Amino acid sequence: MRILTEPRMVWLFGGVLVLLVLASAIGWVLDRRARGxxxxxxxxxxxxxxxxxxxxxxxxxxxxxxxxxxxxxLFGLMSxxxxxxxxxxxxxxxxxxxxxxxxxxxxxxxxxxxxxxxxYGMFSILIPIYAFLFLPTRTAMSGDTEKFLERTAKIQxxxxxxxxxxxxxxxxxxxxxxxxxxxxALLLFYLVLVxxxxxxxxxxxxxxxxxxxxxxxxxxxxxxxxxxxxILSATLLGSALWWATPFTPLQAAGMALVITLLGFSGxxxxxxxxxxxxIKDFGTLIEGHGGILDRIDSxxxxxxxxxxxxxxxxx
Amino acid sequence: MSLAxxxxxxxxxxxxxxCGPQARWVGCEPSxxxxxxxxxxCSHLDAVVLWSCLPPPVRRLTRPVAALDYWGGGGLKGFLxxxxxxxxxVDRSGADPRAVVDHLxxxxxxxxxxxxxxxxxxxxxxxxxxxxxxxxxxxxxxxxVDLVPVSMQNLNRILPKGExxxxxxxxxxxxxxxxxxxxxxxxxxxxxxxxxxxLRLVEP
Numbered sequence: 001m002r003i004l005t006e007p008r009m010v011w012l013f014g015g016v017l018v019l020l021v022l023a024s025a026i027g028w029v030l031d032r033r034a035r036g037x038x039x040x041x042x043x044x045x046x047x048x049x050x051x052x053x054x055x056x057x058x059x060x061x062x063x064x065x066x067x068x069x070x071x072x073x074l075f076g077l078m079s080x081x082x083x084x085x086x087x088x089x090x091x092x093x094x095x096x097x098x099x100x101x102x103x104x105x106x107x108x109x110x111x112x113x114x115x116x117x118x119x120y121g122m123f124s125i126l127i128p129i130y131a132f133l134f135l136p137t138r139t140a141m142s143g144d145t146e147k148f149l150e151r152t153a154k155i156q157x158x159x160x161x162x163x164x165x166x167x168x169x170x171x172x173x174x175x176x177x178x179x180x181x182x183x184x185a186l187l188l189f190y191l192v193l194v195x196x197x198x199x200x201x202x203x204x205x206x207x208x209x210x211x212x213x214x215x216x217x218x219x220x221x222x223x224x225x226x227x228x229x230x231i232l233s234a235t236l237l238g239s240a241l242w243w244a245t246p247f248t249p250l251q252a253a254g255m256a257l258v259i260t261l262l263g264f265s266g267x268x269x270x271x272x273x274x275x276x277x278x279i280k281d282f283g284t285l286i287e288g289h290g291g292i293l294d295r296i297d298s299x300x301x302x303x304x305x306x307x308x309x310x311x312x313x314x315x
Numbered sequence: 316m317s318l319a320x321x322x323x324x325x326x327x328x329x330x331x332x333x334c335g336p337q338a339r340w341v342g343c344e345p346s347x348x349x350x351x352x353x354x355x356x357c358s359h360l361d362a363v364v365l366w367s368c369l370p371p372p373v374r375r376l377t378r379p380v381a382a383l384d385y386w387g388g389g390g391l392k393g394f395l396x397x398x399x400x401x402x403x404x405v406d407r408s409g410a411d412p413r414a415v416v417d418h419l420x421x422x423x424x425x426x427x428x429x430x431x432x433x434x435x436x437x438x439x440x441x442x443x444x445x446x447x448x449x450x451x452x453x454x455x456x457x458x459x460v461d462l463v464p465v466s467m468q469n470l471n472r473i474l475p476k477g478e479x480x481x482x483x484x485x486x487x488x489x490x491x492x493x494x495x496x497x498x499x500x501x502x503x504x505x506x507x508x509x510x511x512x513x514l515r516l517v518e519p
Contacts, residue, residue, distance in 0.1 A: 084484055084485060087484055097472075097482060100482045101480050101481075104482060
């Protein structure tokens with residue numbers, strides 16, 4: 001609970017609250033002014049997204065308030081659901097059943113347990129080494145060799161992106177940064193805030209000014225205008241929030257730029273996967289956004305790199 | 316009664332958590348009117364998942380049809396079948412198919428709907444087996460009742476035949492447009508039509 005009364009945390013949460021109120025007000029005005037079926041649909045989706053943002057921010061606030069354990073649990077649950085969504089749309093076979101059971105009920109809890117007990121060495125190799133070697137063995141034992149390599153590769157990839165990568169966000173809590181002791185929750189907040197606001201800003205710039213498509217075959221919604229506007233403004237925001245981090249303003253700008261670029265990559269890669277599978281969203285859990293994996297695709301890519309840059313340069 | 320309701324609620328909660336079923340009413344709306352839901356069968360979870368996708372007032376009036384040899388005993392299985400699901404137990408040893416249909420029609424009465432798996436047994440989930448003729452005879456016997464095709468997706472991956480440990484993927488349950496056996500239709504024609512109606516529901 002103490003972390004919530006930390007002045008910088010109060011400022012961050014206060015800022016988010018103001019943004020949410022502002023967004024809801026704008027959504028309300030747009031809703032009253034929208035004419036035509038297509039515009040109405042866009043605004044309706046926008047308002048659904050804003051409502052979902054309120055819920056997501058509230059959940060995040062509760063997790064932060066309960067200290068490290070709450071955040072670890074929250075990200076663990078998100079990984080669990082994201083992996084569910086990933087495997088649901090991946091064609092696995094009967095022979096993968098036992099391997100998947102191990103992935104869900106052994107490797108996911110264990111990965112987050114390692115974060116909770118601060119065991120960095122094992123945390124960083126559990127999935128790339130032990131899951132990587134064990135799961136295909138279990139699948140091979142089932143005897144079904146049809147598309148074997150494809151199936152094991154997909155399961156491993158899903159585990160890497162939705163569990164291993166995501167777990168690097170709460171892992172920020174275990175870094176020992178000199179002069180920043182006990183304040184790591186701020187760093188986690190910073191990562192989530194910069195990544196998500198970059199997503200939102202890319203969406204806003206794309207919807208209002210977007211013309212030239214970046215990768216029309218992958219995602220028709222990604223435009224150069226949205227990309228540049230979103231990345232630049234989110235980087236600006238990230239550097240303006242330097243006071244909540246162990247970074248100088250210039251370092252914060254560099255970090256924010258890296259985070260936002262990786263967030264963009266995450267969205268692009270996940271779009272390519274969805275396009276390949278012929279689906280629009282990974283799930284339906286979050287109104288207006290799709291599934292959990294649709295919402296955290298940018299965190300998947302940004303979290304591990306942000307974690308390691310911070311670990312390398314600041315601990 | 317209260318113990319059965321509690322067990323039913325628990326079972327539905329667990330099922331939702333485990334299978335995340337998404338109900339899609341494609342061809343009809345939920346209704347308390349008498350209906351015969353017929354679905355593909357590839358997991359022990361099928362009946363309870365379908366049941367959990369019905370709104371509570373509809374659910375209370377809907378009884379799954381289950382095999383007497385499997386669910387007829389005592390203990391937990393018997394309790395679930397009799398008290399929680401109010402299953403209609405049928406003898407599938409094949410002695411007298413007419414008697415089975417009569418028993419079903421009688422058990423439905425004038426208010427209850429039923430859930431039927433016309434393949435007769437659980438498959439692998441890859442292919443829909445030919446339908447048993449009971450569906451046709453039942454529709455002939457109760458020409459006033461709609462038959463609703465229900466396609467269950469992914470449950471064979473969550474709990475396949477022969478496994479006891481579930482893998483918690485998401486599933487979906489699609490309800491198609493109602494149909495009835497036509498006056499002029501032969502048994503083969505009708506079963507073919509019903510099977511195709513179910514196959515068409517499978518997501519693209």
